[in-house]
Amino acid sequence: MRRHTSSILAWSGVFAVMLFLFVPIAILVLFSFNSGASLSFPIEGLSLRWYRSVLTSQVYLGSLQNSFFVAAVVAVTTTVLGTLASFALTLAPARWRAFTAVLFFAPITLPGLFLGLSLLSLFAQVDVPLSLYTVMAAHFVFTFPYFVLIGRAALDRIDPGYEETAADLGASRLQRFSRVTFPMVWPVLLAGSVLAFALSFDEFVVTFFVIGSQSTTPLVIWSSMRRSVDPSINAIASMLVLITLLATLLVAGLVALRRTTRKGVLK
């Protein structure tokens, strides 16, 4: 009986937290369909006018295009270099691995404010003009460590016996990677690149410091909120939520697929 009441308590706690997490998002999505311009209840009616205004605005569309461009380049670069780095780290001696783990953690824990400021002064020192390319470089500084943490964990969980078996059957180091290790971890690496894309796509603080004359979507949202409260931001934010949600579902789907079809891959 007591166990029953305590489980009710636990579940209502979980429910309260979920409510706190998702109600703001629900309200945002709700207001993106509001026909009026006010951001308070009651809602006047349903309409797609804010979506229309976003999709016809050169500023918003241009910023979306920039954000996609930046995030795509960051995701691809991170995936290629991160995969190589994760694999190299599995071959490194244990002492090295512990040391690099600390190094890789630093950019993730560092507040974006410091990271942005230090990158800005670095670009100024070496005379690199600020542009979308400096934004990509800046994003790479924190997406790369995230990717390596994920990639390394995945590679570490693979039984080293598979590599030995492949070597025993005549596979060179490169063949072992391409025919055995990579086919076992690619879903995790793909999840890592989707994460890198998502991290880059909605990054604001670091971007703010190192961006040039062009703008990414988070920066456009921020600046349009400074001038006046433009209800279009509800629409564009809802679109961002949708994009992020789809990416997450894609990753979750891949992980689930891997669990069901690859039983026994992991130790």
Place this chain on the structure above:
Amino acid sequence: MTDLLKVRDVVKRFGKNDILSGVSLDVREGEFITLLGPSGCGKTTLLRIIAGFESPTSGSVTLRGEELTRLPPHKRRVNTVFQRYLLFPHLNVFDNVGFGLRIAGIKKSEAKQRVTEALDLVRLGHLAERGAAHLSGGQAQRVSLARALVNRPSLLLLDEPLSALDLKVRLDMQAELRRIHRESGATFLYVTHDQQEAMSMSDRVVVMRDGTFEQIDAPENLYHRPATAHVARFVGDANLIPVSRTSDGVVFSGTAAQVPGHHPRVGESELFVARPEGVRIVPVSEGPRATVVDAAFFGSVMEYRVRLGEHLVRAHDHGIDSHTAHAIGDEVGLRFDEERTFLLPDDARMSEGP
């Protein structure tokens, strides 16, 4: 028969510990040879040195006269079957077996035929399309055997391939391995800690202890003529009774009972070794006097435990009618079959557990 593999004075040292302290072995073409010993005796280390996963501190390994010691594993004509099967989970049974052929660049049509033959050899032809994750332990181990044999290795290494399987499957697989060894004609170097497995399958067994070889011999010789007390203890059941010398000859320690036969001195402290089937229960007047302390029925055999002075001795009685002949507490006599008993020096070491 010619020697296929020559292991010469191989030493493997980790820090201050000698895992292998200078072992030498000749493996003959086509034989089934087993490294037998408790965990930590260095048997797996020796196998990994032959496969190329570890390199010896000193010594050499040659295969058909070719020096292997510095060759990486993927360049050796040696294949391994592991205890954990390690089938590639992203490939089906057919592609797992064909892995080595694909790496070697064998033509598709030939590869297909060889994979089919290998799967037929392990009697799994019907599972070719099955995913590697959807096999039972016994099936998985057959696939991993086919995956190794399909490459026609000069030498097949088997690292405790049956220890992850259930007892029933394990016994079936022992017979299967003997058949596959016969039909494939390959040379098998097998590693196990299970003496029954070693004895029932091998042409020769290498009994290992603390990084050294105690005896290399055919199973029957190990059983009937163990070279050391350790071999007698490790291979088959044995009574090992300490003896002492008196002016009259050799007696069981702490008793006045004479040890049968004439025995020259073999060492400082000596052990009388008798297999249980070499010990017979006879009327009190006909042999050293002992007391029955336990009797257990095993179907084909009745095992008595009798107390001789301070020693417990096991005696096997295969007579069908005598099951009820001796009750616990009975005074009996013992007769030792002289053909099956001998004296060996006591080689008990401090490091050895019970």
